[in-house]
Amino acid sequence: xxxxxxxxxLLGSLCYCHxxxxxxxxxxxxxxxxxxxxxxxxxxxxDIHFTGLDxxxxxxxxxxxxxxxxxxxxxxxxxxxxxxxxxxxxVGYFLNDHLNVSFGIDHMKYVMQANQSVKVSGHIAGTNTxxxxxxxxxxxxxxxxxxxxxxxxxxNYLNLGLRHLGFLTGTNNIRLNxxxxxxxxxxxxxxxxxxxxxxxxxxxHLSGYGVSSMLGLQVExxxxxFIQTEVKASFLNLPDVLTTYSDTDRASQQILFSQxxxxxxxxxxxxxxxx
Numbered sequence: 001x002x003x004x005x006x007x008x009x010l011l012g013s014l015c016y017c018h019x020x021x022x023x024x025x026x027x028x029x030x031x032x033x034x035x036x037x038x039x040x041x042x043x044x045x046x047d048i049h050f051t052g053l054d055x056x057x058x059x060x061x062x063x064x065x066x067x068x069x070x071x072x073x074x075x076x077x078x079x080x081x082x083x084x085x086x087x088x089x090x091v092g093y094f095l096n097d098h099l100n101v102s103f104g105i106d107h108m109k110y111v112m113q114a115n116q117s118v119k120v121s122g123h124i125a126g127t128n129t130x131x132x133x134x135x136x137x138x139x140x141x142x143x144x145x146x147x148x149x150x151x152x153x154x155x156n157y158l159n160l161g162l163r164h165l166g167f168l169t170g171t172n173n174i175r176l177n178x179x180x181x182x183x184x185x186x187x188x189x190x191x192x193x194x195x196x197x198x199x200x201x202x203x204x205h206l207s208g209y210g211v212s213s214m215l216g217l218q219v220e221x222x223x224x225x226f227i228q229t230e231v232k233a234s235f236l237n238l239p240d241v242l243t244t245y246s247d248t249d250r251a252s253q254q255i256l257f258s259q260x261x262x263x264x265x266x267x268x269x270x271x272x273x274x275x
Contacts, residue, residue: 026175026223028094028165028267035228037088037263041066041108044256048149050195052249057122057135059142067109067152083107086154088230088261092163102161104183106232106259110151117141127196145197149251151189153202157210157236159185165218177218179228184211187236193243193251201244208238216261225266232259 045061069085086109092102120140124131131146140146163181170176187208194200212234220226234257241251 025097026167028097028100031094031267032091032269033094033100033265033267034091035089035226035263035265037228037261037265039066039086039088039106039108039259039261040068041086041110041260042258043110046253046255048251048253050243050249050251052244052246054126055122055124057120057124059140059147060119060121060137062118062142062149063113063116064110065113067111088263090161090263090265092161094165098165100163100165102163104159104161104185106157106159108151108155108157108257108259110155110189110255112142112147112149114148115141115143129196131196144194146195148192148194148200150192152192153190153204155236156188156190156204157185157212157234158188159183159210159212161214163214170220173222175220177220177226179214179216179218179230181214182212183214183232185209187238189238189241191241191243193241195243195249198244201242203242205240205242207241208236210234210236212259220267223267226264228261228263228265230259230261230263232261233257234259 043064043066045063047058047060048062049058050056066086087107088104090102090104092100094100117139119137120135121137123134126132129145161181161183163179165177165179168176168178186206187210188204188206190202190204191207192200192202212232214230214232216228216230218226218228236255236257238255239252241253243249243251
């Protein structure tokens with residue numbers, strides 16, 4: 001998980017060193033594929049803007065991390081727990097032998113680092129806490145009594161993608177392919193927030209949209225199965241994040257992040273031409 005590209009490169013090297021290369025084309029047009037896998041994410045610092053009936057303030061350069069689960073066969077491969085780790089699911093259809101359209105779900109987890117010191121601007125009133133006051137880019141420690149903020153159930157990115165798959169090297173049965181593409185979609189996080197020590201809020205909500213680009217390497221076995229690594233760069237815009245059970249309370253933020261995926265998949269159904 002930490003170095004997924006290295007895994008694919010090693011597999012590709014084995015394919016290159018131990019097999020005679022070939023350029024025999026493999027028809028893809030009309031075929032479907034699907035995959036399942038896992039991701040690790042690195043988030044840039046982000047400004048978070050909070051609004052409510054009696055407050056309007058911004059936290060600057062907030063640090064957040066993902067939440068990786070230690071790999072275990074039971075937790076990652078047992079269908080009963082499949083949606084608990086950070087996961088990726090995608091199903092696609094080949095328009096021709098190289099170009100495919102797809103729908104995917106990237107389930108990520110975004111956890112604000114507790115007890116960090118940030119700058120804050122704006123005003124806070126009506127909370128009956130020590131945080132009431134006016135701030136002009138002043139230092140503030142994000143303690144649990146002030147804010148706990150996570151998209152951990154999770155930061156769900158539902159997206160449509162257009163991808164190109166190309167051949168690099170290999171044999172007729174074991175091939176190293178490259179891929180690249182663009183994606184765009186909506187964000188439906190289940191955001192866990194405790195603000196000013198109010199009741200914890202935890203609810204799915206359509207909060208914004210995202211766009212991303214990706215590059216990857218794929219080792220394909222017998223035209224039917226593959227292991228694939230991907231690197232993504234994404235921009236997410238969340239203008240409507242729920243923070244409490246009050247209809248007036250909202251947060252907004254924009255997130256830049258990189259994602260590293262390793263997935264297992266299969267190509268199946270249909271296709272034009274014989275192998």
